[in-house]
Amino acid sequence: MNSHCSLSIEEFRSYLETDQSEKIIESFQHLLTLYELQQARLEALLDTVNEAICIIDESDKVVVWNHHAELLYGIATDEIIGRPIEGFFSNLMLTKVMKERRTVHEEYHTPCPDTHVLINARPVKLSGQVIGGVCAERDITEVVQLNQKLSQTHQEVQTLKQEIDKIHSQSDSFSTVYGHSSAIREAVSIARRVAATAVPVLLRGESGTGKELFARAIHDASQVTGPFIAINCGAISPSLFESELFGYQPGAFTGADRKGKVGLLEQANGGTLLLDELGDMPKDMQVKLLRVLQDKSFYRVGGNKAIHIDVRIIAATHRNLEEMIKNGEFREDLYYRLNVVAVSLPSLRDRLDDIPELVHKGVLHYGTIHNKKISKVNPALMASFIQYPWPGNIRELFNVLERLVILADSDQLGIDNLPVTFCQLDFPVESIDPCAMEGSLLEKTISLEKEVIAKVLAEYHFNKAAAAKKLGIPRSTLYYKMQKLGLECQ
Numbered sequence: 001m002n003s004h005c006s007l008s009i010e011e012f013r014s015y016l017e018t019d020q021s022e023k024i025i026e027s028f029q030h031l032l033t034l035y036e037l038q039q040a041r042l043e044a045l046l047d048t049v050n051e052a053i054c055i056i057d058e059s060d061k062v063v064v065w066n067h068h069a070e071l072l073y074g075i076a077t078d079e080i081i082g083r084p085i086e087g088f089f090s091n092l093m094l095t096k097v098m099k100e101r102r103t104v105h106e107e108y109h110t111p112c113p114d115t116h117v118l119i120n121a122r123p124v125k126l127s128g129q130v131i132g133g134v135c136a137e138r139d140i141t142e143v144v145q146l147n148q149k150l151s152q153t154h155q156e157v158q159t160l161k162q163e164i165d166k167i168h169s170q171s172d173s174f175s176t177v178y179g180h181s182s183a184i185r186e187a188v189s190i191a192r193r194v195a196a197t198a199v200p201v202l203l204r205g206e207s208g209t210g211k212e213l214f215a216r217a218i219h220d221a222s223q224v225t226g227p228f229i230a231i232n233c234g235a236i237s238p239s240l241f242e243s244e245l246f247g248y249q250p251g252a253f254t255g256a257d258r259k260g261k262v263g264l265l266e267q268a269n270g271g272t273l274l275l276d277e278l279g280d281m282p283k284d285m286q287v288k289l290l291r292v293l294q295d296k297s298f299y300r301v302g303g304n305k306a307i308h309i310d311v312r313i314i315a316a317t318h319r320n321l322e323e324m325i326k327n328g329e330f331r332e333d334l335y336y337r338l339n340v341v342a343v344s345l346p347s348l349r350d351r352l353d354d355i356p357e358l359v360h361k362g363v364l365h366y367g368t369i370h371n372k373k374i375s376k377v378n379p380a381l382m383a384s385f386i387q388y389p390w391p392g393n394i395r396e397l398f399n400v401l402e403r404l405v406i407l408a409d410s411d412q413l414g415i416d417n418l419p420v421t422f423c424q425l426d427f428p429v430e431s432i433d434p435c436a437m438e439g440s441l442l443e444k445t446i447s448l449e450k451e452v453i454a455k456v457l458a459e460y461h462f463n464k465a466a467a468a469k470k471l472g473i474p475r476s477t478l479y480y481k482m483q484k485l486g487l488e489c490q
């Protein structure tokens with residue numbers, strides 16, 4: 001250490017050894033001055049720094065305790081100086097550092113509950129001997145508490161957000177309908193608008209396109225308070241149809257329940273009745289249903305009292321009703337009664353854009369049900385899905401996905417367990433072998449082109465701009481080719 005005193009300790013020692021008393025006294029005074037000077041500097045330093053400083057001696061007694069330490073721990077200097085530090089703290093970094101002869105730098109430490117510090121500490125050595133330890137602690141309690149508050153607030157915000165999302169999805173009855181293709185958005189838009197009214201709705205679409213799903217969503221979105229009742233017109237024998245729909249009076253016919261029966265129409269009062277597979281409704285029932293729709297009342301089988309009802313009718317069919325009318329199989333008057341607003345549900349092959357979204361939703365859904373964590377879907381699998389014609393639509397897609405999820409043995413859904421009806425393609429595109437394909441050169445070329453485009457579309461999750469770039473063709477050409485090759489979406 002530098003000093004402004006002219007005398008060094010070595011000189012003082014040499015005077016002592018040669019017994020020069022005058023010089024010794026003079027030197028002693030010099031040393032005293034030196035000590036006082038250093039003491040003043042040390043005190044100034046201890047009061048200037050922002051850290052709490054503590055120095056202990058070799059027997060763990062506190063020899064230095066600055067003002068910041070007093071403030072941080074609420075222990076006065078007079079109280080702690082000369083006393084073993086263990087008497088004041090249970091979790092001591094300083095003594096540990098001393099014993100282990102190591103240095104710590106900016107280490108996070110909680111010396112006592114609710115106090116958080118960053119600590120710098122090291123042993124104090126003299127001639128290679130540890131004679132104590134020094135530590136400087138920066139109080140970060142406020143920062144830690146702020147951080148804890150922030151995390152807590154963040155958690156609360158997240159919880160609130162989840163609640164809001166839940167309320168939002170509960171309030172949006174159509175949130176159960178997946179897909180964002182223009183065809184499905186158009187269907188949802190019409191269904192939403194008609195839900196607010198009481199008019200009959202005719203849902204048209206192939207099997208598994210979501211007709212029942214839409215019927216429920218329309219019911220949920222409407223103001224009605226009554227129940228949603230579905231009847232499958234194709235599943236009830238013609239002889240039982242009337243009693244199922246209208247119910248019957250006690251003893252109405254042989255074999256009937258003695259107490260009588262409330263029909264589905266009456267059960268649906270104040271709510272919605274879905275007539276699924278309308279095209280399969282027996283012809284004699286069609287006329288009876290028409291009368292109900294006109295009169296808003298009916299008679300139970302064997303009954304003579306008119307029952308008034310207020311029921312929203314939704315009919316669903318996959319059949320060509322216009323053709324059936326031409327063939328005399330369906331009543332034209334009933335058709336016009338029910339076909340006030342028609343909603344056409346697109347088949348899956350007409351909305352290929354939705355396949356990636358449906359696949360990911362399905363994987364998440366079945367992953368949760370079957371306790372499988374699947375985070376990726378092999379692009380080759382997606383390409384197979386895009387090429388497949390999906391006769392069973394979303395019902396079929398979900399069935400296939402459930403099977404794949406159950407059989408998956410990694411976090412990636414692959415093509416290994418795909419049913420044989422799917423063409424299984426390997427990625428990358430370059431690996432397609434045209435020689436292995438059947439047909440003429442033209443057929444092979446078309447088939448190869450379709451495979452390549454399907455794979456690239458799958459790889460880019462139907463982002464046409466990105467797919468066109470990868471294929472090296474303008475976007476307009478890609479649209480043209482997709483349409484030509486049956487890969488188009490509405």
Ligand SMILES: Nc1ncnc2c1ncn2[C@@H]1O[C@H](COP(=O)(O)OP(=O)(O)OP(=O)(O)O)[C@@H](O)[C@H]1O
Nearest residue numbers: 176177178179206207208209210211212213394395
């Ligand atoms: N857009 C969609 N979003 C989410 N799930 C869908 C969608 N469309 C259909 N589904 C699901 O597919 C399955 C079949 O749907 P749904 O029973 O509504 O079809 P459908 O047209 O009534 O069939 P069917 O004519 O054979 O009775 C259901 O599990 C349904 O939840």
